[in-house]
Each structure stands twice: as structure tokens, then as C-alpha cells.
Amino acid sequence: MGRAARLQRIEEMLLASGNGLTIQEIATSLDVHRTTIWRDITDLSMELPIQESGNRYRIARDEYISNIKLNQGESLMLYLALRRLMRSQVHLPPLMAQALEKLSLALRHPSAKQLAESILVLQAGQPTDRERQKIWEVLVQGWVERIVVRIQYQEVQRTVIEELDIQPYQFEPAVLSNNLYLIGKVGPSGFLRTFNIDHILKATLTTARFTRPEQAVIESMLRHLWGIQSGQGLTQVRLRFQDPDVIDRIQRTVWLPSQRMDENADGSIDLVVEVADVFELVPWIRGWGPDCEVLEPIELQAQIHDVQANHGGLTMTTKEQKALSFSDEFYTSLDEVFDGERIKVCLQCSSCSGICPFGYIMEYHPRKMIAALRAGVFDAVMEDETVWMCVSCYACTQVCPANIPITAALMTRTKEELLLAGNVPSELQEALENSQRYGNPLGESPRKRADWTNEIKPEIPILAKAKEPVDVLWFVGDYPSYHPRTITSTKAFAKILQALDISFGILGPEEQSDGDSQRLAGEKGLFEVLAENNGKAFAKYEFKQIVTTDPHAYNAFLNEYPKLGITYPVQHYTQFLADRLEQLKPMLKKKVEATITFHDPCYLGRVNEVYDPPRALLEAIPGVELVEMTHSRENSLCCGGGGGGMWLDGFQWEKAHARLSEWRVREAVSASGADQYVMHPPIPEKKKGKKDTEARSNGKVGILAVACPYEAPRFEDAVKMIEEASKLVVRDIAELLVESMGI
Amino acid sequence: MKIVVPIKLVPDLVDEFEIDASGKALDTTFMRLILNEFDEHAIEQAVLIKEKGGGSISVIAPEYDGADDVLFTAAARGVDKLIKLTGDFESTVSTHSLAASMSEVIKNEDADLILTGVQAYDSFDGPIGPFLAEYLEMPYVGYVSKVSVSDGTCTVHKEYPGGVAAEMEIQLPAVLGIQAAEEPPRYIAISKVRQASKSSTIEESAAGEAIMGGVATLDRMYVPEIGEKAVMFSGDEDQVADQIIEVLREIGIL
Numbered sequence: 001m002g003r004a005a006r007l008q009r010i011e012e013m014l015l016a017s018g019n020g021l022t023i024q025e026i027a028t029s030l031d032v033h034r035t036t037i038w039r040d041i042t043d044l045s046m047e048l049p050i051q052e053s054g055n056r057y058r059i060a061r062d063e064y065i066s067n068i069k070l071n072q073g074e075s076l077m078l079y080l081a082l083r084r085l086m087r088s089q090v091h092l093p094p095l096m097a098q099a100l101e102k103l104s105l106a107l108r109h110p111s112a113k114q115l116a117e118s119i120l121v122l123q124a125g126q127p128t129d130r131e132r133q134k135i136w137e138v139l140v141q142g143w144v145e146r147i148v149v150r151i152q153y154q155e156v157q158r159t160v161i162e163e164l165d166i167q168p169y170q171f172e173p174a175v176l177s178n179n180l181y182l183i184g185k186v187g188p189s190g191f192l193r194t195f196n197i198d199h200i201l202k203a204t205l206t207t208a209r210f211t212r213p214e215q216a217v218i219e220s221m222l223r224h225l226w227g228i229q230s231g232q233g234l235t236q237v238r239l240r241f242q243d244p245d246v247i248d249r250i251q252r253t254v255w256l257p258s259q260r261m262d263e264n265a266d267g268s269i270d271l272v273v274e275v276a277d278v279f280e281l282v283p284w285i286r287g288w289g290p291d292c293e294v295l296e297p298i299e300l301q302a303q304i305h306d307v308q309a310n311h312g313g314l315t316m317t318t319k320e321q322k323a324l325s326f327s328d329e330f331y332t333s334l335d336e337v338f339d340g341e342r343i344k345v346c347l348q349c350s351s352c353s354g355i356c357p358f359g360y361i362m363e364y365h366p367r368k369m370i371a372a373l374r375a376g377v378f379d380a381v382m383e384d385e386t387v388w389m390c391v392s393c394y395a396c397t398q399v400c401p402a403n404i405p406i407t408a409a410l411m412t413r414t415k416e417e418l419l420l421a422g423n424v425p426s427e428l429q430e431a432l433e434n435s436q437r438y439g440n441p442l443g444e445s446p447r448k449r450a451d452w453t454n455e456i457k458p459e460i461p462i463l464a465k466a467k468e469p470v471d472v473l474w475f476v477g478d479y480p481s482y483h484p485r486t487i488t489s490t491k492a493f494a495k496i497l498q499a500l501d502i503s504f505g506i507l508g509p510e511e512q513s514d515g516d517s518q519r520l521a522g523e524k525g526l527f528e529v530l531a532e533n534n535g536k537a538f539a540k541y542e543f544k545q546i547v548t549t550d551p552h553a554y555n556a557f558l559n560e561y562p563k564l565g566i567t568y569p570v571q572h573y574t575q576f577l578a579d580r581l582e583q584l585k586p587m588l589k590k591k592v593e594a595t596i597t598f599h600d601p602c603y604l605g606r607v608n609e610v611y612d613p614p615r616a617l618l619e620a621i622p623g624v625e626l627v628e629m630t631h632s633r634e635n636s637l638c639c640g641g642g643g644g645g646m647w648l649d650g651f652q653w654e655k656a657h658a659r660l661s662e663w664r665v666r667e668a669v670s671a672s673g674a675d676q677y678v679m680h681p682p683i684p685e686k687k688k689g690k691k692d693t694e695a696r697s698n699g700k701v702g703i704l705a706v707a708c709p710y711e712a713p714r715f716e717d718a719v720k721m722i723e724e725a726s727k728l729v730v731r732d733i734a735e736l737l738v739e740s741m742g743i
Numbered sequence: 744m745k746i747v748v749p750i751k752l753v754p755d756l757v758d759e760f761e762i763d764a765s766g767k768a769l770d771t772t773f774m775r776l777i778l779n780e781f782d783e784h785a786i787e788q789a790v791l792i793k794e795k796g797g798g799s800i801s802v803i804a805p806e807y808d809g810a811d812d813v814l815f816t817a818a819a820r821g822v823d824k825l826i827k828l829t830g831d832f833e834s835t836v837s838t839h840s841l842a843a844s845m846s847e848v849i850k851n852e853d854a855d856l857i858l859t860g861v862q863a864y865d866s867f868d869g870p871i872g873p874f875l876a877e878y879l880e881m882p883y884v885g886y887v888s889k890v891s892v893s894d895g896t897c898t899v900h901k902e903y904p905g906g907v908a909a910e911m912e913i914q915l916p917a918v919l920g921i922q923a924a925e926e927p928p929r930y931i932a933i934s935k936v937r938q939a940s941k942s943s944t945i946e947e948s949a950a951g952e953a954i955m956g957g958v959a960t961l962d963r964m965y966v967p968e969i970g971e972k973a974v975m976f977s978g979d980e981d982q983v984a985d986q987i988i989e990v991l992r993e994i995g996i997l
């Protein structure tokens with residue numbers, strides 16, 4: 001791989017990676033030395049917005065301007081497409097004009113070699129027809145280098161083959177068909193004519209050169225061409241429309257540059273055009289059926305009348321064209337989500353529905369939702385409430401062989417629509433209303449957001465009071481601020497920050513929910529409001545990076561806030577601490593004698609590919625034996641709290657009579673070996689006395705380590721429900737570190 | 744069918760109340776106001792009636808801090824006209840006085856039906872519904888949990904204590920005190936509220952002179968005091984649990 005190709009590849013890799021890549025990862029992937037990659041990244045940084053955070057490099061997507069390099073042929077194709085689009089616009093969007101301007105600049109400096117290559121692109125549809133390939137090659141070269149071209153031309157329905165010397169002025173797509181035309185001046189007589197490129201049988205370059213007229217001259221010529229067809233003189237065509245709906249449609253498009261609309265006293269309108277040839281007009285007029293009445297010329301009136309007399313009943317009219325159904329509108333709206341159009345390539349393999357932890361209970365599971373979309377009956381999905389079983393765990397997205405963003409596009413958009421219709425389970429409604437009103441889903445007072453710090457010494461600095469720049473803005477989050485169980489983990493992390501002598505501060509009452517789970521529960525507007533409020537608070541203070549213990553907040557700051565223009569380097573606390581492992585290690589003095597298994601949080605692992613830092617921290621604790629559960633890393637099972645699941649426990653229990661957290665806790669028991677006797681073999685119900693349990697217990701302590709504020713309370717509740725889990729302890733990684741540090 | 748819904752805001756219980764220096768009123772420095780829950784049900788009930796049989800809804804709110812947001816949320820629910828009663832509502836206003844001011848606005852609205860929350864927890868001198876009915880010379884029924892309208896009359900479902908319910912027919916126009924809407928208020932996506940705040944306007948109407956008559960004087964406002972026989976537990980969960988166990992032991996249950 002050459003350097004240019006490698007730089008391109010690195011750019012692509014950095015763009016594709018949500019969480020960034022290390023130099024080593026890139027070097028391994030491209031099979032070159034790290035020094036080379038280091039040099040490449042340094043060079044790329046000159047022109048690309050590359051950010052470094054904890055030795056990981058990524059491209060800030062919102063600042064990225066794509067660097068598409070086009071050859072002449074590709075430029076021409078885009079130019080033609082844009083011209084085609086422009087012609088049907090009543091108001092020209094500035095973006096379209098800018099794009100056209102850039103493309104025309106690219107076309108102004110031709111290079112013969114590039115042009116030759118571009119022909120291959122132009123002729124991709126007919127790769128075996130060398131003759132046609134040659135024709136295109138010659139025409140493009142003649143057009144770019146202003147060389148007279150000799151062609152053999154055969155018009156439609158004619159047997160005569162003409163041989164003509166033409167000066168190729170302009171390529172132009174047809175208005176109402178997909179044909180491509182070449183406009184050129186013919187021979188010494190010098191009249192302008194249009195040629196359907198498909199009807200050019202042969203083309204060769206001559207030695208003569210020509211001067212192209214001003215573009216304005218060519219444009220004025222194009223005004224009278226309906227679909228661009230050669231012909232002699234101009235004919236005025238007058239078409240009358242009566243139906244108000246059709247009139248509305250007619251008035252919204254420029255059908256032909258030369259068109260004029262005459263409004264009549266009775267409310268009807270006449271569309272008047274002057275065309276070179278009425279031939280191409282016929283299919284268009286027929287398309288309107290009885291809604292379009294031909295007034296002149298008489299010959300055309302007669303021709304259309306005949307057609308309608310014979311096939312009148314079958315002609316399609318706009319009256320029969322219904323507005324886009326909800327189902328189709330929803331289908332189209334998915335295109336707006338990143339990669340959303342990939343839903344069209346769904347294989348219906350049902351991997352998504354199979355891996356979905358609640359797929360078995362959903363009337364419309366992801367695969368069936370897509371099938372309903374395709375069948376145009378998505379309304380049925382909207383009437384079903386099982387989409388609220390979705391915990392946005394990304395397992396479906398992860399497994400999809402067609403890389404369809406099922407969670408981000410399909411599931412979240414469906415929830416958004418349900419929510420806009422006011423159709424929300426009451427538990428979730430309360431959490432969302434609380435988030436609107438108090439900035440946290442728990443419905444706690446925003447003034448008490450920093451109350452957990454009350455008795456901590458030394459004091460936890462609140463930025464509004466401290467008024468000093470800090471290295472780390474610790475975004476505490478909702479549950480870590482208010483939930484009694486999670487506050488224990490919060491306090492543990494505070495101790496670690498203080499022990500490491502980190503310069504940090506929190507926002508306190510100014511902090512609001514990160515909003516990510518609300519967003520995934522379908523409340524996008526609320527997410528934006530919360531993000532804006534947090535963004536304003538961030539902007540008030542000086543800090544180098546954000547650290548959070550909440551993977552949902554981490555995901556929001558990393559992937560979602562930048563879309564709203566709020567961009568700060570962010571790390572999950574496990575990444576932040578793993579980066580400081582050398583400093584931390586000597587402090588981990590006390591042994592923690594336990595078999596520990598780590599639960600990968602969906603929004604840390606599967607979504608953002610952070611798997612190793614939490615494990616590195618656990619392994620650094622002396623005495624710990626780290627084991628993996630059956631489902632780990634990208635296959636991790638969801639705790640059930642994501643995507644609004646945290647606020648749908650009752651709803652989901654009612655539907656499934658199962659808790660995802662219990663499933664996970666059973667795996668943890670099995671992996672950590674805590675009290676395995678219960679499972680193998682199970683004790684008969686009668687004999688299960690307390691004494692018996694103690695006698696047969698292996699006494700081994702298993703710890704389920706977590707790194708997300710949703711998890712400790714969820715898993716501890718699950719532990720209480722499962723008898724064989726009685727020896728399993730749930731601990732946040734921060735709590736385990738503090739235990740080992742003895743602080 | 745023209746429905747008018749007079750609403751008001753009440754202190755939000757999310758924060759503990761503090762009594763101000765006068766000892767006769769709440770300290771409003773950090774006090775948040777929230778739409779009276781019963782009034783929210785009154786708005787939802789009005790929207791449900793409109794959805795079934797058409798009509799238009801006007802909502803009237805006194806000018807409290809946050810009233811605009813409450814009105815725009817009502818618009819997002821399907822309310823057509825937003826009216827803000829301007830004046831000084833900072834100090835506690837008697838229900839007599841508020842009802843008098845609101846009735847003046849309602850008279851201009853040519854209403855067929857007036858729905859309001861059956862009560863509010865800061866009502867000093869009684870709920871607003873009966874006062875409104877008196878000022879407007881209309882019949883009043885309170886504790887209503889279902890309303891259906893047909894041609895000049897409406898049938899309401901009213902609950903009595905002791906598990907008895909009644910259905911009664913009332914000639915319109917009438918004032919109803921809503922206990923609960925037929926269906927709980929729906930969730931209003933924040934984007935809809937934002938949209939409503941752009942597309943709807945709030946009309947302002949000045950409140951008249953406050954009416955002082957018929958109102959008792961407030962001597963003292965205070966946090967309930969511990970009775971002589973009560974024992975209060977304090978401390979964290981573990982300490983409180985220990986104290987409870989201690990008491991249970993003392994009285995011989997454990």
C-alpha cells in the first residue's frame with residue numbers, strides 16, 4: 001500500500017471508529033510500524049480535525065469536511081445530476097448552487113488521462129460495448145478540448161444515417177426522461193442541434209478546433225427544448241388544468257424553462273410552453289389523464305383525444321395518487337438517521353429478533369417491524385406496545401449482518417412516534433415529566449443534586465463556588481447523585497480522585513440529566529433541551545476534559561452532544577483510571593480475595609467498544625481472580641435498564657414475568673462459582689433448610705463487578721430474588737478499588 | 744361547545760417549604776410553582792370532550808412565574824386559546840378574589856362549560872369552582888370524574904364517600920369541579936411544547952381589584968409540631984432500623 005492510499009485508509013479508520021484508535025491498533029491493522037503511523041497521523045492532523053484523548057485518536061465528525069477527490073468523469077456525472085435537479089426547483093437552494101460551482105471548477109482544467117479514465121465510469125453499464133465506450137471518450141474529449149467531432153447519427157424512426165461535423169457545446173440530461181443529450185453546432189452552416197447520445201453511431205476526432213459561445217447563448221437555446229429533441233421551429237402548446245389539487249401540483253414545479261402560467265377567471269390555469277418538438281410532450285400530457293386538456297395545437301389535441309378515447313379508463317390521474325401513508329412516511333424518515341437507508345438491504349434473517357433479550361415476547365420484534373414497513377402496514381406496529389420492551393442494548397445492531405442501525409434508527413424512531421402521539425407507559429411518562437421539570441428522571445429537587453457531598457472531607461469542589469480552572473469536570477449523573485445505593489459508588493470514586501490528587505470539580509445543582517436514555521426512549525426534544533442546558537453549564541467553566549461514571553452520559557458526550565455543537569473530550573471513569581494505573585497500583589495494598597466477574601455495560605462495551613480498561617483495573621487489585629461470564633464483551637447481556645428500561649420495570653414485568661437482571665445474575669453466579677452447589681445438583685424443595693444450605697455451601701464469595709450507575713441497584717434487587725445468588729456480591733469497580741486502597 | 748378551564752399554579756412539593764420571617768407565609772425565594780394536578784385533569788377532560796364532539800377550549804391562568812410554560816403545554820395538548828390574568832399574585836390571593844377576577848374574563852368567553860380542578864392544596868378559603876359558579880350564576884357539581892356532553896346538557900359521573908357513585912344531568916352552562924379526567928393526562932413531548940410556544944399567543948387580561956371580604960386573617964404558619972406522645976426517629980437507615988427494633992422489643996413484640 002502506497003503512502004497516499006495508507007493516509008486515506010487511516011482517515012477512513014479514524015472516521016469509522018466511535019471511540020478512537022491507538023497508534024498500535026492502526027499499525028497492527030495496516031501491518032506497518034508504529035513510527036510510520038505516528039508520522040502519518042501527525043501529517044493528517046495538519047488538514048483533519050484529529051483529536052487525541054488518552055492515547056486514542058479520533059476525527060471530530062462535526063468539524064470534518066469530506067475530502068472527495070473526483071476525476072473528470074465523476075465530476076461530469078455529478079454535474080449532470082445536479083443540473084437535472086436544479087431544473088425542477090422553483091427556488092434554487094444555495095447548497096445546490098455551491099456544489100455545482102465547485103464541480104464546474106473541477107471540470108475547467110481537463111487532463112486527457114483523467115478523462116480517459118472517466119469514460120470507464122460513464123460506460124460502467126455497458127462494459128462490453130467498446131464502440132459506445134469509444135464514442136463517449138471522443139465526445140468528452142471534443143467537449144473538454146474544444147475539438148470538432150465527426151459523428152454518424154440516426155434519428156428515431158428514420159433509416160437515414162447522417163454524417164456530421166459538430167462542435168460539442170454542452171451535455172444535458174432530458175427534462176422528462178432519463179436520456180442524455182449533446183448540444184452542438186453543426187457544420188459550417190452553424191445551426192444548433194441536439195443529439196440523443198444513444199443515437200450517435202460513431203464518433204471520431206477531427207483536427208479542427210472551435211470556440212465555444214458564451215454560456216448564456218447556450219442556455220437561451222435550451223429554454224425551448226421540451227426534453228431536448230431536435231426539431232425545426234417552435235410550436236406553442238396550451239394545456240388547461242381545472243382541478244385545484246392538480247393546479248397546486250402544476251404550480252409547484254418548473255416543468256420547462258420557457259413555461260408561462262395563465263390564470264383564468266373560472267379558477268383554471270393554462271400552462272403555455274413553446275417547444276421545438278411536441279413528440280416528447282405526449283407521454284407527459286397522458287400522465288395527467290383527464291385533468292389535462294389540450295387547447296392548442298389542434299393536431300396534438302386530436303392525438304391526445306384519440307389516446308384517451310381508447311384507454312381513458314386506465315389513465316392514471318393525480319386524483320388517485322394518495323398522500324404518502326404513515327407507514328411509507330416513516331420508512332422514508334429512517335433515511336435521516338445515520339446509515340438509516342441500510343434498512344432497505346435487510347435480509348429478513350431474524351438474527352436481530354433472535355438475539356433481542358425480549359424478542360420472544362414482542363408481537364412486533366425487529367425483523368417483523370421491518371417486514372411491516374416493507375409491506376406498508378407499519379400502523380399495526382404503532383398500535384402494539386411491545387416496542388417498549390426494547391432496552392436499546394444494541395445487541396440487534398451488533399449482530400445484524402447487513403449493518404442496519406436497528407437500535408438508533410428503527411427502534412428509537414418508533415418510540416419517538418409513539419411518544420409524539422402521547423402513547424407512553426405511565427411509568428416512563430413520569431420519568432420523562434420529571435426530567436422535563438427537574439432535570440432528573442427521579443423527580444428529586446435539582447437544588448439537592450450535590451447533597452451527597454455534604455459530609456465528605458475534603459470538600460468536593462463545586463465549580464460555581466470554586467471559581468478556579470480544573471483538569472477534570474466530573475459529570476456525576478442522575479442516579480449517582482440521588483440513588484442511595486449508587487451514591488456509595490459515587491463517594492468511592494470521589495475518594496479515588498482525591499487520593500490521586502486530581503484537580504477536579506462538579507457542576508452540582510447546575511448539572512442536569514445527560515438525557516441519553518430519555519433520547520433512546522423516544523424523547524429526542526427533551527434530550528436536546530437537557531443537552532443545551534448542560535452545554536451552557538460546561539461553557540461557563542474552564543476544564544480539560546469530562547469524566548463520568550455513567551456509560552450513558554459517556555455515550556451522550558462522545559457521540560450525541562457533538563451533533564448539537566457541544567464537544568469536549570470525555571472519558572469513562574474506568575478509562576480515566578486505567579490511564580493512571582501506574583500511579584494507582586502502589587495504592588492497591590489490601591487483598592480482595594474473591595472471584596470477580598465483570599458485566600460489560602451496553603453503552604461502554606457494545607456501543608463504544610471499551611472492554612479492556614475496566615478489566616485492567618480489576619486485575620490490578622491484589623487477590624482478585626477475574627473470570628468471564630458466558631456472555632461477555634460484545635455479547636454481554638443487558639441489565640435491562642437502557643433505552644428507558646430503567647423506568648419500565650413494572651411494564652416489562654407485566655409483559656414478560658422475567659427480569660433481564662436476574663438472567664445476568666444467574667450467569668454471574670455460575671461464572672464466579674459462588675455457591676455452585678445449589679445449581680449442581682439442585683436441592684430438592686423439601687430439604688432446603690437453612691442448616692442444610694450452610695453445610696453444603698462452598699463458602700466462596702463471588703463478586704459481580706459493575707461500571708454503570710444503573711447496575712448496582714438492579715443487580716442487587718435481582719440477587720434478592722434468586723436463592724442461589726445468596727453469596728453473590730455486587731460492587732462497582734470504584735468500590736472495589738477503594739476497598740483495596742483501604743481508604 | 745365552548746369550554747373554559749380556569750387553572751392555577753401551586754407550590755411544588757419537591758423542595759421542603761420554609762416559613763418566611765413574618766411567620767405568616769411561605770418563603771418564596773426558592774419556591775417552584777407547578778400546575779395544580781386537578782387542573783391538569785380538567786384540561787385533559789376538556790381535550791377529551793373536544794376530541795369526541797368538537798368545540799374550542801380556552802385556558803385562563805393567573806400570572807405566576809412559569810404560567811407561560813403551563814399555558815403553552817396546554818396549547819400542545821389541544822387548547823385553542825390561552826389567557827393570562829395579569830396582576831399581583833405574589834402574595835397569597837384568596838380564592839374569593841381570584842374567582843371574581845376570573846369570572847370577569849369568563850363572561851367574555853361565552854362559555855358552555857367551565858371545568859376546573861376540584862381543589863388545590865394551597866386553597867386558603869375553599870375551592871374555586873363554587874365561587875365561580877356563584878359569580879357566573881351557573882350550577883356547580885364537584886368531584887366529577889367523567890363528563891359527556893349532548894345538546895345543551897351534560898351528564899357527569901360524581902363520586903361520593905363510602906363507595907357510592909352517581910350520574911347526574913346538568914343544564915349548560917355549568918361549572919364542574921374535576922376530580923380526575925376520564926383518562927389520565929397524556930404525555931406531551933417537549934418538541935410539541937416548543938412548537939406551541941412558537942405558534943400560539945397568550946392573550947393578557949388584567950385582574951380587577953382584589954376582594955378582601957369573606958377571608959379569614961392568617962395568624963401563624965408553621966411546620967407541624969411533635970405531639971407529646973410521639974417519638975421521632977432520626978439518623979440513617981441502619982440507626983432508624985435499630986431504634987425501631989428497640990421499640991418493638993420494649994413493647995414485647997420481639
